[in-house]
Amino acid sequence: MSQGEKPLILTGAKPSGELTLGNYLGAIKNWAVMLEEYECFFPIVDLHAITVHYVPAELRRRTYQCLAQYLACGLDPERSHIFLQSHVTGHTELSWVLSCLTPVGDLHRMTQFKEKSSVPGASVNAGLLYYPVLMAADILLYNADRVPVGEDQKQHLELARNLAQRFNHTYSDTFKIPEPFIGKTGARIMSLQDPLRKMSKSEDSPGDAILLPDPPEVIRKKILSAVTDSGREVRRGDDKPGISNLLNIFSAVTGRAVEELEKEFAGTGYGAFKNALADSVIAELEPVQDRYRRIIEDKTLMHRVLKEGAEAAQARAYRTLAKVSRKAGFIERLR
Numbered sequence: 001m002s003q004g005e006k007p008l009i010l011t012g013a014k015p016s017g018e019l020t021l022g023n024y025l026g027a028i029k030n031w032a033v034m035l036e037e038y039e040c041f042f043p044i045v046d047l048h049a050i051t052v053h054y055v056p057a058e059l060r061r062r063t064y065q066c067l068a069q070y071l072a073c074g075l076d077p078e079r080s081h082i083f084l085q086s087h088v089t090g091h092t093e094l095s096w097v098l099s100c101l102t103p104v105g106d107l108h109r110m111t112q113f114k115e116k117s118s119v120p121g122a123s124v125n126a127g128l129l130y131y132p133v134l135m136a137a138d139i140l141l142y143n144a145d146r147v148p149v150g151e152d153q154k155q156h157l158e159l160a161r162n163l164a165q166r167f168n169h170t171y172s173d174t175f176k177i178p179e180p181f182i183g184k185t186g187a188r189i190m191s192l193q194d195p196l197r198k199m200s201k202s203e204d205s206p207g208d209a210i211l212l213p214d215p216p217e218v219i220r221k222k223i224l225s226a227v228t229d230s231g232r233e234v235r236r237g238d239d240k241p242g243i244s245n246l247l248n249i250f251s252a253v254t255g256r257a258v259e260e261l262e263k264e265f266a267g268t269g270y271g272a273f274k275n276a277l278a279d280s281v282i283a284e285l286e287p288v289q290d291r292y293r294r295i296i297e298d299k300t301l302m303h304r305v306l307k308e309g310a311e312a313a314q315a316r317a318y319r320t321l322a323k324v325s326r327k328a329g330f331i332e333r334l335r
């Protein structure tokens with residue numbers, strides 16, 4: 001890195017459903033504070049959203065929603081590059097080169113692939129299996145130094161690191177080895193109905209997840225009906241996955257330590273604790289929701305952000321792509 005150049009961050013989310021409180025606390029909230037220290041690339045990874053059954057018109061709508069959420073959560077397009085993965089040439093090209101360096105067995109071992117492909121009736125396409133290679137390409141195309149993600153993406157990131165090393169070893173030094181950047185709180189927000197599973201965008205059981213656009217009364221209802229554990233004590237523990245998850249959410253939202261929250265709610269019972277948590281989550285999301293309502297109506301703004309973001313991303317992507325093509329032995333295209 002030359003002097004004065006900031007380290008580069010790349011991270012993104014799939015527009016496959018409404019973003020959840022898990023996406024917000026485990027990811028986007030943390031990205032918004034990195035804008036000064038890092039050069040930030042925030043793709044919305046729409047190519048990743050088609051590995052499972054989807055409706056094209058729905059994908060378009062979700063993609064705008066995801067962009068408006070990014071902006072509403074504080075990602076500033078003046079200080080970062082926000083773009084669509086499908087707008088930049090290079091993600092799929094690099095993923096092909098990387099897939100030729102990837103043992104298929106490594107992909108079969110990926111936890112998320114195993115989970116998604118084992119759902120009864122799931123149609124397993126090659127894209128679902130190759131998904132982590134595309135993710136590695138997303139990261140390496142920009143030569144990212146760090147990749148802030150929730151804990152569920154750790155294994156995919158490990159593959160990206162391996163592929164960077166393998167490419168460097170097979171051809172010659174080209175890629176930095178990207179470092180995962182996993183927050184101390186909020187890195188693994190669990191389902192409200194089954195605290196042993198990750199909170200995710202699934203639409204089958206709406207009580208599982210708080211969605212960023214949920215109105216206050218819905219947020220409160222979901223939190224009040226969150227599964228808790230036996231006993232009345234508000235404390236963290238392996239025997240209390242439900243309350244531990246709620247404490248973790250409380251801590252991630254307010255920035256207060258879990259121990260401090262345990263003290264405050266000692267002896268109060270679950271009801272008072274859950275209501276206080278609902279107040280905090282509602283207060284945290286209300287300003288985001290206000291901004292979201294304005295931004296989602298402003299297509300001019302959203303198109304400008306995407307255009308500028310894609311231009312900056314493409315310039316960088318072409319540089320990497322040219323280097324990769326040369327090293328892999330392809331003849332340079334004559335212009």
Ligand code: TYM
Nearest residue numbers: 011012013014022023026027135138149150187188189199
């Ligand atoms: P996605 O869209 O599932 O999630 C986006 C981000 O949110 C985090 N996250 C969570 N964090 C804490 N608790 C949860 N319950 C929770 N659910 C989701 C994820 O860890 C992620 O940081 N494969 C990625 C998208 C991707 C990507 C990339 C990320 C594609 N290419 C390159 C980083 C770099 C995914 O499906 O994220």
